Amino acid sequence: MVASASSIESSSTSGVIVAEDGIPLKAKLARTTRRTRLRALLLTMPLLLFLVITFVIPIGQMLLRSVNHTAVVNVVPNFAVAIQDWDENDSEYPSEELIKIFVQDLARARKVREVGKTVGNLAVRVNYEIPGTASIFKSAARKVGKFEDENYREQLFALHKKWQNPNLWRTLKRISHAYTPSFYVAAIDRQYDEQGNIVKKPEKLSIYVDIFLRTLWLSAVITGICLLLAFPISFLMSVLPLKTSNLLMIMVLLPFWTSLLVRTTAWIAILQSQGVINNILVWLGVFGDESRPQMIYNQTGTIITMVHILLPFMVLPLFSVMKTIPPSYMRAARSMGGSWLYSFYRIYLPQTVPGIAAGTLLVFILAIGYYITPAIVGGQDGLLISNLIAGHMQQSLNWSLAAALGSILLVIVLFLYWLYNKFVGVDNLKFG
Amino acid sequence: MSLPAYATIPERILHTLYLIVCGLIFLFLILPILIIMPLSFNVEPYFSFTEGMLRLDSDSYSLRWYKDIFTNGMANPDEPVFSKWFADSWNNSQWVRATRNSFFIAICSTIIATALGTLAALGLSQSEMPARSLITSLLISPMIVPLVITATGMFFFYSAAGIAKTYLGVILAHVTLGVPFVIITVTATLVGFDRSLIRAANNLGANGWTTFRRIIMPLIAPGMISGALFAFVTSLDELVAVLFLADVEQRTIPRQMWSGIREQISPTILAVATILVCLSIVLLTTVELLRRRSERLRGITPA
Incomplete structure (x- = not known):
């Protein structure tokens, strides 16, 4: 760099400034910039590659699974191709020839044991519909296997x-x-009716639509309550001297650092019908011993705990921001x-908008996307969409439906994340 | 915050009310965490305060649930020889096994996440970084994408790759989930990092590695350690990926608590929770001290 700078005087006659080695300075600068850019990129490369393999590809595959189900194509391959020529408006049933293909495919598939290609997989797939x-x-x-080699349709229909x-x-x-x-x-x-209309x-x-709406609604309620609670204490901490506000900050950060399950367990101990709050209320005589209010294992429990x-x-x-x-x-x-009130509304509040936007979007x-807390304290009416996705993954094993529900949730989240990036900037994310 | 001398009486009343509301909100934040501590010493198998506990009767308090952490699942909890008892507990107690698993997974994933995350943060903080905001948002996204979706995707992919239900699978998942925290904390330390120090080091003949080791590393070390602690806590507390990817072999503390809460609810969970709270207090203190040290190193002194 120093050397090339000293040789600027030796610029060529054409007016282009040339470095000692005869390369135009502009090109040299471009090369150096390119090299530093490449070095910066190379530093992020290991992590980028890692995340692509462990995170991006798996999620991409899941998206694919939501539209891709190969049971029919794999189990009765010949039939799956042949039936496309059948016009359901012409005849009630596929032709004898087609049903013969179906029966032969089925007989062959019976011996298959490979996961995803068994008759059981086909049966489950049709059962969804x-x-x-x-x-x-x-x-x-x-x-x-025991069918006679004629009248396949009759024999099958007789079963x-x-x-x-x-x-x-x-x-x-x-x-x-x-x-x-x-x-x-x-x-x-939605479903297909007999004519194939949705x-x-x-x-x-x-x-599902109800649960999606409920998830959005409960999240909005939780975000609103969080904002209402966070605003006064953030303001208080922002005007107090640093020593005091640091002390109060610890009270905010300690829950943040405490295990999610610990906090959820704590709320069970507090809110359950024999719990701390109920015992106090009964002791105060607000409620009778028999009529303890149900504050957990329902929506109330989910809201309080998640807030x-x-x-x-x-x-x-x-x-x-404050x-x-x-x-x-x-x-x-x-x-x-x-x-x-007027000064607060016209002067203070507008200046806190970046903080409000960042906090509300993040919360x-x-x-x-919450799963654990609603699963523990949500009961029936406090469940969120994540719980249904997990249910389809682990109990009903309808993985493609889980993937489809997950994809819809992912699209919503990514849209919000895009908003966050646009209005707040992901660089502004900080803890403590 | 003090009111000016000219404040009117209604203003004073409102101000007092405001302070009371703030106090209640802080109580809401901190009380649930504190309340489990006395409950974990309950002699009865309940989640609530007994009358004896309220009378501060010493018979109503006991350490039985703490003992249960070590003995639950043991072949012979009454073994008199300590070394044998300890070996039995080490190998057979469900909670001890879960703790060993948790720490093994958390330490492995923290090391990988910190190394990869620090490198990436160094790249991201350079002004020449191309497509910075796109890459940053991609690297942060594991924190944003709902855990159920991440875990579902990983379940399919890792099953196909044959690493589901192994330690490797869980560790990789936890690295992915911990990395955003490392990036955020290390990037925060690098803000205001004086780049001329690097040029000075290069000028004095240091190569890239020496510059990193002698100049950059000491300055960003507080951020790295905070990031590592964040990643560590994330892994220690992570449950969804464990539910989807781990087998009985890889049971972690949160997994054990999960089945404890849903199946056989006993105050042992509260005892474990109390220990975890103490752990988080230690970690929080460390991070807070590191943050102050970092600010001092970078010359940002608190006003």
């Missing part, structure tokens, strides 16, 4: 009357693709005759 049909596939697979349902065959045609939107259809409480599910079976857990995430950004607001602004407003984003 038409509940109560899993067993006819399993029993048919056991019996098709169970459900085979005679034209809707079964129409559904089979619809799901005989590797890629299917049907899990998203199910995730928004219609609303009956009220009794609709749950407690997420409050620090609201206090920290609010406090760091700290920078000079107190003289409020004094000036007051001295010019504004009432306390809301974290709240809509």
Whole structure:
């Protein structure tokens, strides 16, 4: 650098400044910049690669799984191709030829043990579409080996009357693709009717949209309460001398550093019907011993516990913004005759908006993905969408539906994260 | 905060009310954590204060739940020889095993997360970094994406790769979840980092590694240690990934508490919780001291 700078005088006749080695200075600078840029990028590369492998690809695969279900294509491959030529408007059932292919595919599939390619997988897949049909596939697979080599349709239809349902065959045609939107259809409480149109599910079976709305609503309530609680204490800490505010900050940070399960357990001890609060209320005579209010294992429990857990995430950004607001602004407003409320509303509040935006977005984003706390203290009506996703992953094992619900949740969260980036900036995230 | 002398009486009343409200909010924050401590010494198997406890009757308090942490699951809890008792507890007590698992997983994932996170933060803090905001938001996203989604994705991917239900799988998951905290804390330390120090070191003939070891590292060490502690606590407290990815072999403390809360609720959980709270107090104090040291090192003295 020093050498090239000293040789600037030796600029060529064309007016381009050239370094000692004859390379234009501009090009040299560009090269140095490129090198430093590359070095910066290289430093982040190991982590970037790590996260792509352990985080981005797994989530991408999950997104893929929500539209990709290969059971039909894998178990009855020939039939899955052939049935696409069948026009369900022309005939009630597929042709004898097609059913023969189906029966042969089924007979072959019976011997397969590979996960994802067994008759059981096919039965489960069809069962998602038409509940109560899993067993006819399993029993048919056991019996098709003994079929005579003619009248396949008759023999199959004789096994169970459900085979005679034209809707079964129409559904089979619809799901005989590797890629299917049907899990998203199910995730928004819709289903296919007999004609293959997407219609609303009956009220009794609709749950997901309600739970999504409930998740958004509860998260909004929790965020609102957090803001209401965080604002006064952040303000207090921002005007107190540093020594006192540091002490108070510890009271905010200690819950932040304490295990989530510990805090949830603590709230069980406090809120349960034999818990601390109820005992005090009964002792004070507010409630009779028999009529203790239910404060946990329902929505109330979820809200109280989650507010407690997420409050620090609201206090920290609010406090760091309030700290920078000079107190003289409020004094000036007051001295010019504004009432306390008016000055607060017109002078102080607008300056805290960055902190409010950062806190609310962060708390809301974290709240809509919560799983552990609602699972422990939520009871039935305090469950959130994450709990349903986990339920489909671990109990009902409908992984594609779990992936579809997860993808919808992910889109909502990423949209909020984008908002956060746009208005707050991810660089401004700080703890303590 | 004190009121000016000209404050009117209604203002004084409002101010007092405001202080009371603030006090209640701080109580709301801190009380649940403090309340489990006395409850963990309950002699009865309940989650609530007994009358004896309220009378401060010493018979109503006991250490039985703390003892239970070590003996629950042991083959012979009444073994008189201490070395045998200890070996039995070390190998068979559910909580002791869970603690060993938790610490093993947390230490491994902290080391990896701190190394990778510090490197990345060094790159991100350079002004020449291309596509900085995009890359930063990608690296922070494990903290933002709902844990259930992350765990679901990892479950499929790690199962296919054959590392689900192994220590490696859980450690990789915890590194992913801990990295954002390391990046955030180390980047915060690097704000206002005097870059001319690096140039000075280069000028005096130090190569990249020496510059890092002798100049950068000592200055960002407080941030690195805070970040490491954050990653450590994240791993120690993480449950969702463990629920999805771990087997009985890899049971951690949160996993053990989870089944404790849902199946056989006993004050042992409160005893464990009390110990964990003490641990978090120690960690919080360390981080707070480190933060002050870092501010002093960087010449930002508290006003």
